[in-house]
Amino acid sequence: MTAVTSPNASTGYADGVRERFFTPRRFVTPLVVVIVLGVLLFWLSSIQLDSIEKRTLNIDYIVNRTREHLGLTIVASALVAILAIPTGIALSRTKSRVVRALVLGIANIGQATPAIGVIILLAIIWQTGYSTALVALVVYSFLPVLRNTLIGIQQVDENVRESARGMGMTPNQVLRRVELPLAVPVILAGLRTSLVFCVGVATVATFINAGGLGDMIVNGLKLQRYPVLITGAVLVACIALLIDWVASLAEDRLRPRGT
Amino acid sequence: MTQFDFGRLLHFWETRGPDIVGLVVEHISVVAVSLLIAMIIGVGVGMLVWDRPLPRSTVIAAAGVALTIPSLAMLALLIPTFGLGWTPTIIALVMYSLLPIVRNTVVGLREVAPAVMESATGMGMNKFTVLFRVQLPIAWPIILTGVRVAAQLTIGVAAIAAYVAGPGLGTFIFRGLSSLGSVNALNFALTGTLGVVLLALIVDALFVAITRYSTSKGLRA
Numbered sequence: 001m002t003a004v005t006s007p008n009a010s011t012g013y014a015d016g017v018r019e020r021f022f023t024p025r026r027f028v029t030p031l032v033v034v035i036v037l038g039v040l041l042f043w044l045s046s047i048q049l050d051s052i053e054k055r056t057l058n059i060d061y062i063v064n065r066t067r068e069h070l071g072l073t074i075v076a077s078a079l080v081a082i083l084a085i086p087t088g089i090a091l092s093r094t095k096s097r098v099v100r101a102l103v104l105g106i107a108n109i110g111q112a113t114p115a116i117g118v119i120i121l122l123a124i125i126w127q128t129g130y131s132t133a134l135v136a137l138v139v140y141s142f143l144p145v146l147r148n149t150l151i152g153i154q155q156v157d158e159n160v161r162e163s164a165r166g167m168g169m170t171p172n173q174v175l176r177r178v179e180l181p182l183a184v185p186v187i188l189a190g191l192r193t194s195l196v197f198c199v200g201v202a203t204v205a206t207f208i209n210a211g212g213l214g215d216m217i218v219n220g221l222k223l224q225r226y227p228v229l230i231t232g233a234v235l236v237a238c239i240a241l242l243i244d245w246v247a248s249l250a251e252d253r254l255r256p257r258g259t
Numbered sequence: 260m261t262q263f264d265f266g267r268l269l270h271f272w273e274t275r276g277p278d279i280v281g282l283v284v285e286h287i288s289v290v291a292v293s294l295l296i297a298m299i300i301g302v303g304v305g306m307l308v309w310d311r312p313l314p315r316s317t318v319i320a321a322a323g324v325a326l327t328i329p330s331l332a333m334l335a336l337l338i339p340t341f342g343l344g345w346t347p348t349i350i351a352l353v354m355y356s357l358l359p360i361v362r363n364t365v366v367g368l369r370e371v372a373p374a375v376m377e378s379a380t381g382m383g384m385n386k387f388t389v390l391f392r393v394q395l396p397i398a399w400p401i402i403l404t405g406v407r408v409a410a411q412l413t414i415g416v417a418a419i420a421a422y423v424a425g426p427g428l429g430t431f432i433f434r435g436l437s438s439l440g441s442v443n444a445l446n447f448a449l450t451g452t453l454g455v456v457l458l459a460l461i462v463d464a465l466f467v468a469i470t471r472y473s474t475s476k477g478l479r480a
Contacts, residue, residue, distance in 0.1 A: 028320070032324075109456065109460065111411065112411060112414070112415070112455075112456050112459035112460055112463070113415075113452065113455070113456050114414075114415040114418035114419070114429070114432070114452060114455045114456075115415070116418050116419050116429065116432055117418060117432050117448065117451060117452030117455060117456075118452070120432050120433070120435055120436045120448050120452075121435075121445070121448050121449060121452055123436065123439070124435060124436070124439060124444050124445050124448055125445065128439075196327055199329055200329030200330060200331070200332075201329075203329045203330075203331045203332060204331055204419065207422075207433075207436060208436070214331060217331055217332065217335045220335070221335065221338065221423070226338075226339045229335050229338065229339070230335070230336065230339065232332070232335065233331075233332035233333075233335035233336045234332075234336070236328075236329050236331070236332040237327075237328040237329065237332045237333075237336075240327045240328055240329055240332075241324065241327055241328075244327050
């Protein structure tokens with residue numbers, strides 16, 4: 001798992017060189033999304049919708065589902081950031097190798113666990129609905145972010161740490177002023193992965209009655225109304241791409257100056 | 260609300276043994292077939308674009324887009340054209356596998372030391388032979404790492420494919436959901452989920468062995 005750390009660093013220009021922030025390349029993703037949505041709208045307006053399709057393919061319904069979807073994604077990601085990053089920092093302070101190996105081991109097993117399994121198991125042993133989906137999302141994205149925080153702090157060069165101490169910094173200052181800034185890119189990469197991931201899992205949340213755009217996909221499939229199915233799927237895909245894009249902007253903006 | 264009962268779970272495994280084995284075999288098959296297709300496409304494309312900057316970044320960006328699309332949405336988009344079952348599942352799994360494989364192929368081929376390539380050229384090899392007989396063997400462990408990442412990814416995604424009548428252990432997970440409230444709901448979902456986790460861990464370990472034995476003898480540490 002060494003060569004590919006963040007599967008979503010889609011453009012792959014992270015060569016450490018700070019490029020101009022707004023290059024034309026920046027706008028490829030939103031442009032593609034706008035074109036795809038335009039084509040979708042054109043296609044929908046050109047076909048005759050029946051009464052079942054009209055019930056879902058209207059602005060109110062779509063806006064509500066999108067709001068549910070984004071709500072679930074953003075709340076879950078925010079919770080993960082609040083919970084996992086401090087835990088990761090705390091764990092990086094321990095000298096015990098066993099604890100760290102244990103955490104990384106559990107994180108690896110967690111990554112092998114299918115999200116759909118986690119969400120459905122939780123629904124069976126607890127309840128169906130929004131809060132279950134939220135808990136499943138948080139549990140599921142917690143480990144990757146924790147892992148990236150831990151790795152991000154660990155990968156700081158030992159010599160850099162030593163020079164910081166040599167300059168008279170206390171361990172706390174080393175953490176706040178040296179280690180954390182240097183770990184920011186790795187931590188953000190973890191958060192970005194978890195955000196995109198949450199969009200995907202929030203789609204699956206429809207199975208346990210937690211709403212979101214997955215509703216449209218499942219309804220379209222069950223009622224054999226492909227326009228509904230495709231609209232739902234395209235919207236989810238566009239949201240995922242846009243969120244990944246916004247996260248990539250944040251990643252570049254928040255990267256420490258000088259690296 | 261379902262109470263967990265270990266005895267009942269063991270009994271469940273006993274009676275459903277053959278079903279479980281069947282689903283595991285299906286799961287492995289669909290992942291293996293997809294990885295094989297993805298490897299042929301991914302390594303092929305990687306070999307075509309590794310030394311051309313524009314096609315290279317375009318291909319990697321496109322594969323990145325495919326990976327960003329949530330799995331249920333991807334499957335849904337494939338259904339109108341390809342129907343339900345194995346076909347959309349395999350296509351979706353191949354799309355997800357492409358990014359790690361293409362990216363690692365490109366990285367691996369580019370990482371070969373220029374001195375090594377120059378010596379190969381000096382020995383009278385042309386560009387084509389250098390690629391196949393020098394670069395590819397040296398890049399092989401990195402390419403396999405990409406395949407390994409793809410394997411982990413697809414084993415998980417294949418579980419969701421059961422919703423569109425795809426094969427594999429996801430079938431049990433969804434049966435657990437549809438029998439919510441019944442005695443065996445938890446057993447179904449738990450068996451499916453644990454099966455996927457175990458499969459992922461075993462395949463991961465298997466890849467370590469495959470990488471070791473399929474790497475050129477001169478390169479093994």
